[in-house]
Amino acid sequence: MSQTITVECVSPGLSAEAIGTVVTLPTFRRPEHLLSTLYSLAAQEGAPPFAVVVMENDAEGRAGLEAARSMFEKGGIAGLVIVAHERGNCSAYNAGWTTALEHFPAMRDLLVIDDDEIAAPDWVARMLATAETLGVDVVGAPQVPRFEPGARSRYERHPVFVPHYAATGRVPILYSSGNVLIRRRVLEAMGAPFLDTAFNFIGGGDADFYSRCRERGFTFGWCAEAPVFETVPARRTEFSWLNARGLRNGAISAIIERRRGGRQGTPRRLAKSLGLLAASPWRSLRLALGTGSATIGLYHCQVAVGRLLAEFGRVNEQYRQAERN
Template identity: 55%
Template sequence: MNPISTDGTVSIVARSPDLDTEAVEVVVTVPTFRRPDQVLTTLASIRNQKTARRFAIVLIENDAEGLAGARAATPLFERGDLPGLLIVAHQRGNCSAYNAGWRTALAEFPRFRYIAVIDDDEIADHDWLEQLCGAAERLDAAIVGGPQVPVFPDAASEKWATHPVFAPPYRESGPVKALYSSGNLLMSREVLTRMEQPFLDLRFNFMGGGDSDFLSRAAEAGFRLAWCDEAKLRETIPARRLEADWVQARGLRNGVISTLVEKKKRAGSPFGAARVVAKSLLLLAASPVRGLARLLKTGSPAIALYPIHVALGRVLAEFGYANEQYRQPEKN
């Protein structure tokens, strides 16, 4: 596997023949890390999109040593089964992969209107891309998010569907004030040309939350956000993510991310840091009551514990705690 070109951090290792980069309207970026079988399923769902829009794929391999995803997908690009590029992002980490893909899209496709994101454990409905683009145009939104519908390993696990870790933040399409995940996302080209690089803050590389921080900053910059409930992706949930310690760690991590994102947002404002601490302490004090209310409503101890874990994570972040769940991928 010999690179076509490289800038030291990104190598292009495959390009579909006769790729008309000038005609591409939508670029779909797909980061992948050690999921060769799953990423092929993801790519097949993109290839089968029902849309008249010209789109291309940028597949971002983030395991520069193993290259399992790249080796699995290279023939698809070289034969022209998939339109687009396959690149290797040599710097490991969630944020590094996204940044590499978005920079490559800007460099290689000079006229694209939108850039979409789907992860390598997700499968797109056949109208996913058209739904996202249509929502952006209908709602005059620069950034549109959609639901990541969890697919659990068995019927007994479906009780987790309403847990905040797995449930989508919205249930209806329309303008929203905040988006939190890049796992199902569409952005206009202007978002990337106006936002400062690196797009995702590398401090979140192995924790996650770089997307939440980026979307928060984009909203602060004046970009309109929207939700498209019809643009569904189906996310495979491994059994590991249903274990109590993983769910607890994710709640703590979400609390840490909340504090870090809010600190950046309030940086430079009078008493900004103190206000973040005060909010965290108030949330911690209120969390047992909020947890009890959730327990009475849902009957689920796991759902009841979630606001307590988030509040603890917010406070622990003040002492430098960082739960880097992506640092050891085999445990994630």
């Protein structure tokens, strides 16, 4: 086990050799919601035996570890809790995925859920069934927003809250790791570290990972019937947050394209960015008219501007201060 990972808690009688499915769950200073997520996993129906790996990413405070400890030690859920000592979203995922591979030799499928999400009762069963039915290597599913009191729920049609796909089936690629199944063979082929830690505080490490997976020939699917329900605090419906997320999404797309295309792809990438910027006012107008919201409509302009800002090294680290995210 890496020095950046420590196992703090293991459920009694855990038979790691018999576990074929592992759910990884990163957490950072959301102890109460973490417990809600764990309760939703403990209540899964129709799923084969599975284990949960909780990745505490606050090595100093450890509120998530302490909240989850009793549930694991009393056998309320099978699995273990680790501390991922290196801060950052990608580092937490890397720690959990590495732990799952090392501790569960019979694992075939790894699932991911975040600590601000609640799984539907048949989430695990549907994700596994869809992976088999579609015959794909990675399966994504919806993250359905649940707005907290005080949040502006009128923004539920904003692109940052709308799932990327509507119907179950094969898809060209995925973008989020908040609700996903990954086959063991993918992790073994890609190798650790799976997510590039350069994306630790800006996000996008998952999208970069999927881009590299597609280059290696791995395939993707979507399961519309396996949602998780994501709690959306009021601050995420404020204009400042929505604007920052739009700019960030644009920056991430440019960064990933730069990494895939290298210097030879610079003229093409810049031309695409300028083209998107020129088209963004009309795309934003159409989105605004379709949703009845000028704020939502601005998204395409924000993405286009974010792409250009990234060319000059201007990228918003939206995850640096978690309490503001």
